[in-house]
Amino acid sequence: MCGILGFFKLGLEDSDNRLVVEAMLESIEHRGPDEKGYKILRNGLVLGMCRLSIVDVQGSHQPMSTFCEKDSHLSLVFNGEIYNFLEIQKELLEKGHKFNSLQSDTEMILHAFAEWGTDCFEKFDGMFAIAIFSEIDLCLYLVRDRFGEKPLFIFQKPDGGFLFASEVKSIQKYDSNILKINDRSEYSFLVKGMSNSLETLFHDLSQVDGGTVVRLSLSGERTELRWHKFKSQVIKKETPTRNEIEETFREYFLESVKERVSTEVPTGLFLSGGLDSSGIAAALCELGLDIKAFSIGFNEHKFDESAHIELITDQLGLRNEIQFLEETDLIENFLDIAKSLDEPIADPSIFPTYMVAKLASNEVKVALGGDGSDELSFGYNFNEGLRKLENLNNLVNRDAIRLILKMPFLRSNAIFSKARFASEVLNSLEDGKDCVSLGLSPFKYERHHKILKYELLSKDQIFGYREGGNFLLADVQDTVRNNYLNGYLKNNILVKTDRMTMLNSIELRSPFLDKKLSDFLLMHNYETHRLHGNNKSLLRSYLRHKLPKQVLNKRKSGFGFPLADWLRSDFGIFVGEVLSYNEFYPDYIDKKEVLKLLTEHKKGVANNSDILWSLLILLSWRQNMLKGETK
DSSP states (O other): EEEEEEEEEESHHHHHHHHHHHHHHHHHHGBBBBBEEEEEEETOEEEEEOOOOOTTTSSSOOOOOOTTTTTTEEEEEEEEETTTTTHHHHHHHTTTOOOSSSSSSHHHHHHHHHHHGGGGGGOOOOEEEEEEEEETEEEEEEETTOOOOOOEEEEETTTSOEEEESHHHHHHHOTTTSOOOHHHHHHHHEEEEEOOOTOOOBEEEOOOOEEEEEETTTTSSSSEEEOOOOOOOOOSSSOOOOOHHHHHHHHHHHHHHHTSSSSOOOEEEEESSSSHEEEEHHHHHTOOOOOOEEEEEEEEEEGOOOOHHHHHHHHHTOOOOEEEEEEHHHHHHHHHHHOSSSSSSTTTHHHHHHHHHHHHTTTEEEEEEOHHHHHHTSSSSHHHHHHHHHHHHHHHHHHHHHHHHOOOGTTTHHHHEEEEEEHHHHHHGTTTTHHHHHHHOOOOHHHHHHOOOOOGGGGGGGGOOOOOOOOHHHTTHHHHHHHHHIIIIIIIIIHHHHHHTTTTOOEEEOOOGOOOHHHHHHHOHHHHTTTTGGGTTHHHHHHHHOOOOOHHOOOOOOSOOHHHHHSSHHHHHHHHHHHOOSSSTTTTTTTHHHHHHHHHHHSSSSOOOHHHHHHHHHHHHHHHHHHHOOO
């Protein structure tokens, strides 16, 4: 695992290039503290990397060029892991390629690109951000894995010059004045709770999309090629039985977990009380792999999963270390977390994610996590709300449903509350918007119109909610799953886990995002994944005789912490100081209304914790970016 970067044609002398690239690498040293390297190619293109040594620990130095006659014109920097590289390497050997090392997935990439061009990436099972330069066509190829697990930012100038990097702070290190905040994208972050990875919160800065290659010619041309598109509900000629589906899931799942356990450095497991990480734990035990788990607990019962974690570890005989977090841990670590963010993330679970990574970093370099399972398998409660709304739609007409969902005395009813939420969000599908991100945003319409000064915003910055909804569209569950994969997973979950784990120099691997397993999960529809009303029914079937019923029947919960209570305590004092005196408010946010929200919350009149967290993260990010205090 590494951090990568590079730049071209930005008016520096070679001596300045060396000083700049060293400063840029230093800014992301946490991504790869084991080794740093850079190369100034003869055309003036600079490539650099910092490495966390996991595969071929003693070799695979980067930037890498090969000397086989088939690919001697290529140079590369690479961030990530290719789990099936030995399989691809064998195919390349049969085609006459010669390798300096048979243990390097980095070298395999160069040979694969020389043999198949951009078609090679579809063969890869892994997570990756890659920059490959070809001296034949004088083009740089920037590519990102299909889910977007590994980040890759691009800044481009009108004259054809460009920079790329794993993190924005490297680009800012090149020139502290080069990046300007995009107000429109910043406002979009507030509404959706996450940034759009393709636009980012800066002018002229974008990311390579998942499953895409960006080709940058040194003459100034830019082209994009999508090499992968997700396919769902592939219809087979012969429909398999339920037992066959469950057995195939088990086979692929075990294979994926086994592939992601490092044979060269220590591997751990991020274990919560939920099904996804519990499933990985069960698979590790079935495979006979002795791996230590790391977990987070809280003294507050509502957020503490330590009892379920102990049930899991006792049943499986798994070694486990639990750290119980207190309010002081958030106060002591918040500034480090905030300074690490290239772009703000409104998800409060960045805090426990950071802390479990920090705990694990004392013993391991690689950890396994359950990211992607919910998004691939219709695992969220929102999916259940859509189904309940559909059932209502089958009973009465739409006008009647609107009246029913407005009735206050039904607000607490589980059926109607989930259906109401689904109907409020679905209207965004009419405009092609990401209904999932909008639905999860803490800034509901009735709240954010008081905080944000609309008169200072252009019309295209105002997204707003409309009353009602268009109810169910054709294949709406597939549409929502696509929203989760291309929005929530890519722009929130994977960003959060990448930044918080790499800040602690840990590589997080996600078995559910395995190429073969994820394709298999996408083949099947809502009914297959939520058999008899149980979410993630394939994983539940696998765990049926492996885990206690208390774990299997536990209600789904997020990776949360007592934010609402802590905002009424010492952490609230800290937040009050930031919100009261912060000089980096954007013009369109009404500071008085923000402070009213804090006062309401502290008095217990309302629970404004999610909104206050979003504003705290945004203002802290603005301060760090505008003052150049990122780390």
